[in-house]
Amino acid sequence: MKEGVKIERLERVSTPLEIQLAEYTDPSLTITGAGWNFSTLNPWRVLKNGRVRLSSDGESAANEIERLVALSVQSIEVLKLDGVGDLIIRLSDGTSLHVVAMGEGEEWVLNLPGNFTWVEVG
Secondary structure, eight states, X not given: OOTTEEEEEOTTOOSOEEOOEEEEETTXXXXXXXXXXXXXXXXXXXXXXXXXXEETTSXXXXXXXXXXXXXXXXXXXXXXXXXXXXXXXXXXXXXXXXXXXXXSSEEEEEEETTTXXXXXXX
């Protein structure tokens, strides 16, 4: 692991969290479930087995992001490099959503049950 890289696993997350809605209207990605939600304007990609399955750059991203509905969040991790955090959300089917922090303003917002809110600022 590179020097200065730190992985934080959100232990406060009571998983699994079911995804009930996933919408992408460039550049805004919103994912919600009962009592929780996530949003970002940053680049993102969905990976499975190390391969990109879907990304914010894709022409069909707005339609295909709906594939995440009914999956469950298994874990949430933040990969910190130079104080800015990329978000990794691991899902029940083995895919993971990676949000790339750009280091400019509000990177992403995650509201979880129990009044826990994480706003990553670059």
